[in-house]
Amino acid sequence: MSKKTLSTRPYKGTRDFYPEDYRVHQYMFDVIRTVLYRFGYEEYMAPLLEETDLYRAKSGEEIVNEQTYSFEDRGGRDLTIRPEMTPSLARMVARRSGDYTYPLRWFSIPNLYRYERPQRGRLREHYQVNVDIFGTESKYADIEALDVARSLLTEFGATSEDFEIHINDRRLIHAVYSEVLGLSEEQSYALSKLVDRKDKISTEEFQSQVREIVAQDTAKHLETLLEKDSFEAFVAYLREISSDNQIVEDAIQSFETFLNGVRQVGMSNVIFDFELMRGFDYYTGFVFEVFDTHPDNNRAMFGGGRYDNLLEIFDQPPMGAIGFGMGDVPLWVFLETHGLLPQVEDRIDAYVCVLDTQYLAAAYEYTQMLRSHDFSVVMDYSGRKLSAQLKTADRKNARFALCLGEQEVRNETVTVRTLATGEQETVSFEKAVALLKQV
RNA sequence: GUGACUAUAGUUUAAUGGUCAAAACACCGGAUUGUGGCUCCGGCGAUAUGGGUUCAAUUCCCGUUAGUCACCCCA
Numbered sequence: 001m002s003k004k005t006l007s008t009r010p011y012k013g014t015r016d017f018y019p020e021d022y023r024v025h026q027y028m029f030d031v032i033r034t035v036l037y038r039f040g041y042e043e044y045m046a047p048l049l050e051e052t053d054l055y056r057a058k059s060g061e062e063i064v065n066e067q068t069y070s071f072e073d074r075g076g077r078d079l080t081i082r083p084e085m086t087p088s089l090a091r092m093v094a095r096r097s098g099d100y101t102y103p104l105r106w107f108s109i110p111n112l113y114r115y116e117r118p119q120r121g122r123l124r125e126h127y128q129v130n131v132d133i134f135g136t137e138s139k140y141a142d143i144e145a146l147d148v149a150r151s152l153l154t155e156f157g158a159t160s161e162d163f164e165i166h167i168n169d170r171r172l173i174h175a176v177y178s179e180v181l182g183l184s185e186e187q188s189y190a191l192s193k194l195v196d197r198k199d200k201i202s203t204e205e206f207q208s209q210v211r212e213i214v215a216q217d218t219a220k221h222l223e224t225l226l227e228k229d230s231f232e233a234f235v236a237y238l239r240e241i242s243s244d245n246q247i248v249e250d251a252i253q254s255f256e257t258f259l260n261g262v263r264q265v266g267m268s269n270v271i272f273d274f275e276l277m278r279g280f281d282y283y284t285g286f287v288f289e290v291f292d293t294h295p296d297n298n299r300a301m302f303g304g305g306r307y308d309n310l311l312e313i314f315d316q317p318p319m320g321a322i323g324f325g326m327g328d329v330p331l332w333v334f335l336e337t338h339g340l341l342p343q344v345e346d347r348i349d350a351y352v353c354v355l356d357t358q359y360l361a362a363a364y365e366y367t368q369m370l371r372s373h374d375f376s377v378v379m380d381y382s383g384r385k386l387s388a389q390l391k392t393a394d395r396k397n398a399r400f401a402l403c404l405g406e407q408e409v410r411n412e413t414v415t416v417r418t419l420a421t422g423e424q425e426t427v428s429f430e431k432a433v434a435l436l437k438q439v
Numbered sequence: 440g441u442g443a444c445u446a447u448a449g450u451u452u453a454a455u456g457g458u459c460a461a462a463a464c465a466c467c468g469g470a471u472u473g474u475g476g477c478u479c480c481g482g483c484g485a486u487a488u489g490g491g492u493u494c495a496a497u498u499c500c501c502g503u504u505a506g507u508c509a510c511c512c513c514a
Contacts, residue, residue, distance in 0.1 A: 007487095009505065055514090066440085067512075084514045112514090117440075119508065200510095282514085325514080355473060388468090390475035405473060419475070 013116065013124025023344040025127075028156075028331060029109055032129055035155045039148050041105040041131065046088035048111075052078035054087045069113050081113040085130045086310070086323060093134055094314035102135025102319075121329050131304075132323035142286050142306060143261045145322045149290060149302075150267055152326065156340045163301070163334075166273035167288045169258070170305070173274075175251040176225065180242045181218050195226070196277040231259055231272040258286060284308045288324070297337040302326035349375040349436055351393035355405030357383040363404045366414065366429065370402075373433055394419060400436060 010016045017025055033043070052070050069081040082088060085108055093104065108130050116122055131148055133141045146165060153163055177188040190213050198206050210219045221241055228234035235252055242248045262270050278287045285306030292301055304324020311319050335341045350370060354363045360381055367379045378396060380389045386403065393401040403415040407426075414432045417424035427435065 007504085012505075067514090086514070114513085116512080118506085122513080353474085385471090386473050387471070387475065392475085394475045401475075403473075407473090415473090417474075422475085424474080 011124075013118040015123065015125070019346070023346065024332070024341060025328065027342070027344045028328065028335070029127075029129075031155050032109070032152055035148070035151050036107045036131065039105065039144070039151070041107045041148075044089075044092065044106050044108050045110070046082070046085065046092060046108070048081055049079050050082055050088055050091075052080045054091060055080055055083065067114050067116065069115055082110065083112055083114045085110045085112065085128065085325070086132075087313075089130065089132060089323075090310045090314070093319075094311050094316050097311065097316060097319070100135070103138075103141060104132075104134040106134070107131045121327075121333065123329065127328040129326045129328075130323065131325075132321060134321045135319050137308075137320040139258050139261055141320070141322055142258055143265060145304070145324060146262060146267060146270065146288060147265060149288070149304075149324060149326075150269075153290070153334070156335055158334075158338060158340060160267075160269040162293060162338050163269065164291045164293055165267065165270045165288055166276045166291060167259075167262075167270055167286060168273055168276040168278075169251065169255050169286045170283050171285060172251045172255050173277075175245075175248045176238065176274075179245050179247050180238065181214065181221060183214060183218075187213055191222070192277050195275055198226075198275055226274055228274070231255070234272065234274060255286075278303055278305060282307050282309070285322075292334050292337065294334075294337045297333055301330040301334055345397055347376075348378055348396055348398045350377045350400045350402050351389075351396055351398035352377060352379040353386055353389040353393065353401055353403045354380055354383070355386060355403065357381075359404050359406075359409050362409055366402075366404065369429065370433070370436070373436075375436055390417075402432065 015021075036043075052068075055068065068083045071079060073079050089106065089108070093100075109127060110130065111125055111127050113125050116124055118124060129152070131145070133145060146167070150160075150165065154160075173192070174188070177183045177191065178185075183191065191210070194206070194209055194213065201209075207219070207223065210222060214222070224237055225234060228237060235256075238248065238252070259270075259272065273289075276287060276289055278289055283305045285308065287303065287305030289300045289303030292298060302325060304322070306320070306322045308318045308320050310321050311317070332341075352363055352367050352370075354360055363379055363381075367377050370377045378398070380392060382389070390401055398419060401417040401419055403417065405415075408414050411426075413426050413428055415424055415426045416432050416435050
């Protein structure tokens with residue numbers, strides 16, 4: 001046996017939430033639940049473990065092997081700790097797909113595991129709010145999803161200047177790449193990956209890499225399209241080079257309707273961004289990403305989009321679906337950066353100080369009586385001197401200190417001290433309850 | 440997975456190839472044997488880990504572990 005001392009650190013890439021941290025964590029998710037209930041979303045939960053096949057079916061082998069916690073159980077089954085919630089959600093919906101009245105509005109706040117090298121905003125365990133709408137093709141579902149995403153932030157007190165929502169549409173990307181620029185599927189794929197990396201590399205490098213994939217004049221067209229900073233300007237140039245293509249026109253019309261709808265519901269900080277790619281592999285319609293506009297934290301926080309083929313792996317017909325996920329870490333960083341995290345404190349109603357250990361039994365009975373009135377009460381059974389007990393009452397953020405000593409026990413009274421003011425009076429038990437009830 | 444930087448009380452930091460590693464906050468006790476917050480005094484408490492160089496290592500070197508950052512990846 002090794003005698004090595006056990007480490008007190010949490011496992012690599014995971015976090016302990018001490019009470020003062022967990023209060024903040026809970027506060028964040030309380031606010032989120034408030035918003036989602038207001039929009040009529042129902043909360044669900046799934047197991048932490050799934051059969052590995054569930055992830056193999058959707059993602060590539062590489063993800064399953066290299067980025068998940070996978071193992072064999074004692075019965076020889078291949079299991080994986082969930083690295084995301086969507087496959088579990090798809091499984092649940094597919095299992096009862098005939099039972100529901102659509103659309104379904106569901107959300108969950110699972111913890112997820114990925115075997116990664118931890119760094120900023122990327123841990124091995126994190127919590128993620130997952131919001132999904134199932135069973136509708138309506139543009140208003142897309143708009144609602146954006147509205148929910150926006151509301152999740154504004155509920156914390158963020159304003160529309162604090163963040164921007166970038167939107168794009170995979171059908172539009174596809175129409176431009178294949179119909180206008182005439183790219184093959186391989187070229188489209190390579191190009192989408194490159195555009196996704198555009199901000200990470202220099203302009204020259206980007207341009208030269210584009211030219212490794214497509215011809216010179218095609219590259220020029222693409223670069224010009226990417227430069228357009230409004231949807232109107234983008235469309236104008238697109239029409240110039242596309243010569244009356246119906247597929248392109250349909251994609252434009254469809255996106256225009258969506259964009260107009262978004263503007264009508266008062267989202268001024270939604271902007272068209274043809275560079276936005278986001279999981280090209282499975283999104284089938286609009287995609288979005290929320291960016292922090294604060295100079296200290298100018299990056300993407302979360303996003304999602306429409307993916308209509310989610311139930312395919314269960315051999316079920318396509319069902320219109322939209323979803324997005326928001327991690328707890330980026331959200332925390334956003335709120336912290338913008339000063340939107342309130343001081344969340346734990347309070348107790350009363351701290352019972354006992355002057356001598358011979359009164360502990362009486363004090364315990366009294367404490368139980370107070371709890372039966374729904375007060376949160378802590379009793380001090382240390383037998384320390386009163387000043388130490390009061391100090392602890394103060395540290396515990398108690399509203400009142402209730403002192404029980406010889407005089408009180410003899411007269412069946414209690415001394416009620418209001419810690420904020422230092423005022424106190426010795427009263428009957430009934431009167432003490434009444435005092436505690438005053439706010 | 441690749442590379443860089445970092446590791447000192449519970450926490451945030453200081454210092455040093457050579458006597459007892461310093462301070463603040465926190466905690467405990469006392470000043471105040473029935474009255475907290477402010478003040479004063481005292482106490483507890485650390486060189487991540489394994490090896491090497493050296494008369495001597497917390498300090499220099501290597502490994503490990505952990506943290507941070509970038510790349511990769513990002514469901």
